[in-house]
Amino acid sequence: MSETEHLKETDMVRQPIKSAPLIPNIAPIQFLRQSSSMLDIPIRTTATAVLYYHRFNDFMNSKEKVINVDGSLSEEDVLYQNEELLTTTCLQLACKATEVPRKVRDLVNVGYRYYHPKGTTLDVDENYFKMRSSLVTSELLLVRALGFDLEVELPFAYCLNVLRGLVSIRYFMTDEAKKTTKRHHHSYTAQKEIWKKMENDMEPEMSAIARLAWMYVWDSLCSPKIALTHSIPGIGLGCLYLALRTSEVEMSMSMSEYVDMWGASENISVQAVRDVVTDLLDFYDHFPNITTPTITTTTTTI
Template sequence: MSGSLVLDSNMAAPMRRKDHTLMSKATRTEDPSRRRRSHHDDDELVHFRIVRFMMESGIKLRMTSVPMATAAIIYHRFFSHCRLQDYDPYLIGMTAISLASKVEEEHLKIRDVINVCYRTRHQDKPPLESQTELSDLRQAMASCELLIMRTLGFNVTKELPHKYLLHYLKSLADWMDRSVWERTPIRDTAWAMLRDLYHGKVCLWHKAQHLAVAVLYFSLLCYGIEVPLNNQAETKWWKVFSEDITEEQIKNIIEQIMDVYDLEQRL
């Protein structure tokens, strides 16, 4: 679907920044180095900030990792079609959380999503009590959900790497020396990296299996751990997990994950 989407004014109004003020836009630091960066880089910083807001809200809502990942993917896919300047990213993120909970059958009450996201965004303000404000946000989310669905062609699902990483970790644990595996937090590091990569669009660019292999490769690299007999093996361990991946592709994904971590340093 193309980036532009023709909507009637009543539907579009709640989402556009100029018309909707309950979820204010992200604040940008006006330092000289930031002004010199490209418009694209500034957008990526905003997206990082919004996904961090979504993750924090998701934790408070007791969402599990799969719905949170799905919410981030919905958010990134939407802004792959639409300009950041045209829509309130906080409202899109909040709606993506609600939509992901439906997609992954981990249903959340709309009122809970609104209240938690509002408190996460406005920590220095009292909770929403006005029924008018709650009703306005509920209506905005309903319109926003339809906008997202139409923008994504009513296809909001994408295969996630979680099940692959779980399988790969179990298999790798059987290959590794038990003492090395138990004293090195490879498992925790891999899951943390997988969670972190959703702050950027790298989650959209690669197959689920490739992302799982890359975070596992990166975790082993961080601790200087080598898979036993990998150098002597005819088939490398990553080829066992995913036949169509190359080491060059793995390193490319790792570089993109590092770019996501670089964004955090620039906030």
């Protein structure tokens, strides 16, 4: 068989890659948020866990289906079908990647209590140690599925930095600020004081925009399509632009001028920002039609 014929045959049996869905399975996302609140985990770690979850699902949807000779599923498929184990694993790995240590016992107990609200208290018995053992194995599977790439960049900082830039323009329009800028142009300490004063003097309107943009960024990360197909700067700019528009703040520039000013350094196009805004609006349009999320759990251990 020639190489060309072999490639054609391979393409015939390979399943097409599914595009990331716009609307996620809400139950796992809700678990990651609530368990993070119970364990006092910062939002950066929670968002990292959510992205791990999206990336693993994308990996499973794009890989070829493998069934063993005896008909059993592969270890990755077992993890894929066990939401309780998968979400707990994502949260544990995110805690390690972001250096937010949490006890395995606490992660297991919170996960068990969330997915089995009417069950009995999890005792330190054989079942408990089986869950711990499965968590260790599933963590190795998750790391391998992620390609050993655990670094996650989030849009929160980029979005707020652009907002600070917008606020600084308005702040430095005052004569007093202009004089201070000229007098301490080369002083890093003075610049820090200016930024601190600027944030303390932020108008309530801009503070509301910051909170709204933060909410949009978080919601965008909950959508697999937005989180996996758009760039981080594009998501940050799109969410902030949507926050500015929905808050009806007066803008002296069009979207093209806005993107050229704040996205040129990252080579972000106007269409990229427009796509983020469109997908986020579609996300909100479809969200009310989602039925009550179902929790899928299995007792299979890895």
